[in-house]
Amino acid sequence: MxxxxxxxxxxxxxxxxxxxxxxxxxxxxxxxxxxxxxxxxxxxxxxxxxxxxxxxxxxxxxxxxxxxxxxxxxxxxxxxxxxxxxxxxxxxxxxxxxxxxxxxxxxxxxxxxxxxxLAALMTDHRSVCVAGTHGKTSTTSMLTVALQAAGLDPSFAIGGELNESGSGAHHGTGDIFVAESDESDGSFLAFAPHGAIITNLEADHLDHHGTAEAYAAVFRQFVDRIMPGGFLVLCLDDPGTRTLMSEVAGQPGSPRIVTYGFTDGADLRITDHRPAGHGGTAVVQVAGEVDVLLHLAVPGAHMLSNAVAALAAGIALGVSADTMAAGLAAYTGVRRRFEYKGRSCGVSVYDDYAHHPTEVAAQLLAARSVLAGTADSGWTPEPHEAGRLVVIFQPHLYSRTVAFAAQFATALSAADVVVVLDVYGAREDPVPGVSGELITRQIPDGPVTDGADSRQVLYLPSLAAVPETVGNLVRPGDLVITMGAGDVTMLGPQLLEHLESR
Missing domain, CATH: 3.40.50.720 (NAD(P)-binding Rossmann-like Domain)
Incomplete structure (x- = not known):
């Protein structure tokens, strides 16, 4: 003992x-x-x-x-x-x-x-594992914050640091354990949770799984790990999770399935979404009967979807919808998820962990709404002239860069200025001929929006050159977002320092 x-x-x-x-x-x-x-x-x-x-x-x-x-x-x-x-x-x-x-x-x-x-730590708890290709960290964090606000003091293990507590883990006094679950190598099959959330299912981590079919199959095995009498929360908007639902629904021993999303027929259906700068409101219709008003302090339709996934799991755990909604309103984000780094010379700088084309596209869409919202509110130095969206993107893994170069190019095209760095190899060895230039040469020319300047696209293999190069490109009113799963995160403060020195 x-x-x-x-x-x-x-x-x-x-x-x-x-x-x-x-x-x-x-x-x-x-x-x-x-x-x-x-x-x-x-x-x-x-x-x-x-x-x-x-x-x-x-x-x-x-x-x-x-x-x-x-x-x-x-x-x-x-x-x-x-x-x-x-x-x-x-x-x-x-x-x-x-x-x-x-x-x-x-x-x-x-x-x-x-x-x-981690599985050993979850023993004797009502564990909830959050899985999916995108949105795991944010959804796990939202569920945790809302349960904390409800006074349940859950244990949690998250792949990021909560803004509210500055920590990604806690040993709670309650009987609930919330954990982010990693599918990249199939290791989430070690868990046997009481409940699970799967936010979406889209091909990724093919360096380990080999094929999109093998990647999807491991999620099917994960569902089989849910304990008898447990629940599974699935997004009805996502084709991958809809396919998964068709495979598991009604099968002997399958968990109780709760769906959410903007799609008609979802058990928790999102209606009347009203973005407003760094957040917004939405109405969530629960079981076709009760309307719950949800306030969020984070931007983007994808973050709203994550919040409703957390709402669904909380209800499945026995917490009232209104209590969960009040807790979700207190959520302010996670480090490296559209994290505000500062402002200098009229330029706002954010940092984000997005490293898959779908994540990049969703976050740039959210950033565009923030940019438009701040311009309309007069927060920018020149509210009559909307600033530009500038992204500094660092590809993560050589295998992912090769597999998704065209999709990354399409996603990054949502920005007015695109700066692509060299590949952050992480666990992989360099591959000859594979660099960030695979992406930049597929990004089309032309303006992003009517009346805008033509898009600027740069390939900068040297991180050291980024602060000065980007510092000379930006102008008051611009929003800059550093993006990727590697050391690109250090460039935001360096850019702010360079702008300040001017």
């Missing part, structure tokens, strides 16, 4: 294979998903250590919770915990050749994937 954060004894979680998580070492602990598990383990009073390739504010925050951390990977890091770890947990980015993984296997210490550890 180990003393928990409330002074009560806590049994350590046990993984599905019987491995005890009484002392855990985590390789790649600085990542969003890994650090979330580390925080929950530490908050339960369990000893945790971990390493990452470089220092970060995440490691600093974990150290403040009592987690023993190291920068750099070496087999000696397994000795950070007295007595050594009973399990070593790794992220999907960690290779088998990592020296800590090699040393763990030499010592006979079980090496577990992140999802296996």
């Amino acid at each position: 180990i003393s928990g954060t409330e002074g009560l004894p806590v049994d350590p979680p046990i993984a599905a294979d019987g491995t005890s998580l009484s002392r855990v070492h985590m390789v790649g602990i600085g990542g969003a998903g890994m650090s979330a598990i580390a925080r929950i383990l530490a908050d339960r009073g369990l000893p945790v250590s971990g390493s990452d390739a470089k220092g970060s504010h995440v490691l600093t925050g974990l150290a403040q919770r009592g987690v023993l951390t190291a920068v750099g990977h070496t087999g000696d890091n397994l000795d950070l915990l007295p007595g050594g770890p009973t399990a070593v947990v790794v992220s999907t980015a960690i290779r088998l050749t990592n020296p800590e993984v090699v040393e763990a296997r030499r010592r006979g210490i079980p090496v577990l994937q992140r999802a296996i550890a």
Whole structure:
């Protein structure tokens, strides 16, 4: 027994294979998903250590919770915990050749994937797993914030940091556990949730799954993991989830299905959507009978859809629609999801994690509505002249760039100025001939809107050149959004600094 954060004894979680998580070492602990598990383990009073390739504010925050951390990977890091770890947990980015993984296997210490550890933490909870190609982080966050507002204090593990708490994980006192679920490598099949949300289903991560059909099949297997008597929330607007629903509805042992969306026939149908700058309102008709007014402080129809998914899950968990709606109104966003970075010389700068063509298109549409709304309200220095939408996009993964170059070009065409960087390879090795230029040369010329200047398209392989180059392109009233899943996120502050220096 180990003393928990409330002074009560806590049994350590046990993984599905019987491995005890009484002392855990985590390789790649600085990542969003890994650090979330580390925080929950530490908050339960369990000893945790971990390493990452470089220092970060995440490691600093974990150290403040009592987690023993190291920068750099070496087999000696397994000795950070007295007595050594009973399990070593790794992220999907960690290779088998990592020296800590090699040393763990030499010592006979079980090496577990992140999802296996997370599944162990969810035991004895009413867990809700949020899956889908797009919108997982925002939907998980919205559900969490609304349940918190309802006073339920859920545990949660999110692949991003909530604006409300500054954290992506929490060990709650309630019986609900909300978790973002990763389909990229099929690891969400480790979960056996009470309920699930699938926001949409569109081909992605083909570097792992191989084909769109194989990618869709893993979601079908995920639905089979939902516990008897559980529920499944599906978007009726999305072709992929509609196909999935046709395959599982009415099957023996299938979960109760709740649908949502703008489409007629949805159990929670969105009507009367009225965007307004950085947010808006909508009416949600529940079960064709009750109208719920929903206020949101985040822009975009896609974010409204995510909010209604969270509303549906909350109702399935026994929370009233009005209580959920009030909680969703308090949601202000997640780090790197259209995150406002600042304003200088009349130029507003945002940052977003979008790295799939559908995500890029949805977020640029939302950014366009914000741009129009701020111009109409007089927030820009020159409200009579609407500013331009400027996107700085960093492709993520060579395989994804090759597969979706044309779709990225189409999505990015919604911006007036398009700057494409070189590929952020992440876990992949460089591929000769594959660069951001594959995208830029497919973006059409011409103005985006009537009366606008012709679109400007640039390929900038050097991140160092971006602040000055873009700084010389922008003008008062413009909205700039840095976009991608890699280190493009650091460019927003650098651009603001460059503009300020002018």
